[in-house]
Amino acid sequence: MIAAEGLTKVFGGREQEFLAVDALDLEVDEGEVFGFLGPNGAGKTTTVRMLATLVGASSGRAWVNGIQIGAGRDAEIRARIGILTESPGLYERLSAEHNLRIFAELYGCADPAGQVEKYLRLLGLWERRDDPAGTFSKGMKQKLAIARALVHEPAVVFLDEPTSGLDPEASKNVCDFVETLRGQGRTIFLCTHNLDEAERLCDRVGVFQQRLIAVDSPDALRRQLFGRQTVVQLAPDSPVLDPQRLAELLPGIEPATVVAGDEQNGVQLIFTVRQPHAENPEIVRALVGCGARIEAVTEVHHSLEDVYLSLIRDGAAQEGVR
Numbered sequence: 001m002i003a004a005e006g007l008t009k010v011f012g013g014r015e016q017e018f019l020a021v022d023a024l025d026l027e028v029d030e031g032e033v034f035g036f037l038g039p040n041g042a043g044k045t046t047t048v049r050m051l052a053t054l055v056g057a058s059s060g061r062a063w064v065n066g067i068q069i070g071a072g073r074d075a076e077i078r079a080r081i082g083i084l085t086e087s088p089g090l091y092e093r094l095s096a097e098h099n100l101r102i103f104a105e106l107y108g109c110a111d112p113a114g115q116v117e118k119y120l121r122l123l124g125l126w127e128r129r130d131d132p133a134g135t136f137s138k139g140m141k142q143k144l145a146i147a148r149a150l151v152h153e154p155a156v157v158f159l160d161e162p163t164s165g166l167d168p169e170a171s172k173n174v175c176d177f178v179e180t181l182r183g184q185g186r187t188i189f190l191c192t193h194n195l196d197e198a199e200r201l202c203d204r205v206g207v208f209q210q211r212l213i214a215v216d217s218p219d220a221l222r223r224q225l226f227g228r229q230t231v232v233q234l235a236p237d238s239p240v241l242d243p244q245r246l247a248e249l250l251p252g253i254e255p256a257t258v259v260a261g262d263e264q265n266g267v268q269l270i271f272t273v274r275q276p277h278a279e280n281p282e283i284v285r286a287l288v289g290c291g292a293r294i295e296a297v298t299e300v301h302h303s304l305e306d307v308y309l310s311l312i313r314d315g316a317a318q319e320g321v322r
């Protein structure tokens with residue numbers, strides 16, 4: 001639905017060139033919610049602007065909805081996508097309804113009034129439809145801009161920071177709304193700094209800083225970067241275990257990292273495992289066989305933030321994750 005091959009953007013003239021997007025290769029499937037994550041200035045907006053045909057690429061190729069960008073059919077692409085840019089850019093003096101109607105008519109919707117009403121209602125703005133957009137709060141403006149991006153029922157939607165600057169409740173409302181779009185077969189390309197939001201909404205995420213560092217589902221990235229780890233918490237009065245004996249009893253399982261305990265908290269053993277379902281029972285059996293008193297067995301959970309920070313801090317070294 002969205003594909004890029006070596007997509008590159010260089011700003012500036014020959015004197016002073018700036019490489020904003022470096023040879024991006026990417027495929028986003030139909031119906032997928034794809035999160036595009038990266039620090040400030042990473043080139044996310046520039047990528048969206050290229051894909052949405054708002055700025056030309058310097059080199060490389062890309063297709064949106066099966067149509068190649070910059071190949072004479074950009075107007076067709078623009079008619080079939082919806083885009084929420086970083087600043088809503090509404091007609092402040094016009095009513096919410098009028099703002100949407102202009103776009104619905106511009107896009108040639110068969111039933112502009114019906115579409116406008118549908119999205120004003122879906123985003124909870126119907127009661128305020130006659131108020132000028134300029135009198136709306138930031139959250140309401142954002143919702144109106146989202147409605148505008150969707151009013152012509154595009155198959156591909158680009159959302160650049162949809163919850164930026166919104167309070168927690170307004171962010172949640174926008175997120176909930178994006179979630180409702182998931183089941184409708186639309187392809188959603190979401191740029192966000194909110195990693196909880198990305199974790200909740202996205203099928204896959206791409207971590208990007210001028211070039212694509214890694215791309216996969218949050219779970220797969222977690223596994224690739226950190227493996228799966230099982231923590232065995234021993235009781236404070238548990239006997240001390242002989243690591244040599246334990247290693248003999250658990251062939252094929254990496255020796256555990258031992259975190260020392262104190263009077264209140266017993267020792268923790270952290271095992272890196274491949275298949276917790278198969279290996280955890282073996283670990284517990286071996287420990288109990290050595291006389292350990294086990295208080296709890298848990299799996300370490302790494303957040304998407306852990307994944308993101310690890311990839312961004314160590315971008316170059318993580319090439320292999322791709």
Ligand SMILES: Nc1ncnc2c1ncn2[C@@H]1O[C@H](COP(=O)(O)OP(=O)(O)OP(=O)(O)O)[C@@H](O)[C@H]1O
Pocket residue numbers: 011012018020038039040041042043044045046047
């Ligand atoms: N028209 C332009 N001319 C020159 N440089 C530009 C232009 N547009 C963007 N840039 C530069 O390209 C880089 C990437 O900017 P971009 O807005 O794509 O980043 P971003 O990942 O969206 O950042 P943020 O998360 O802060 O919105 C920045 O260094 C920016 O200054």
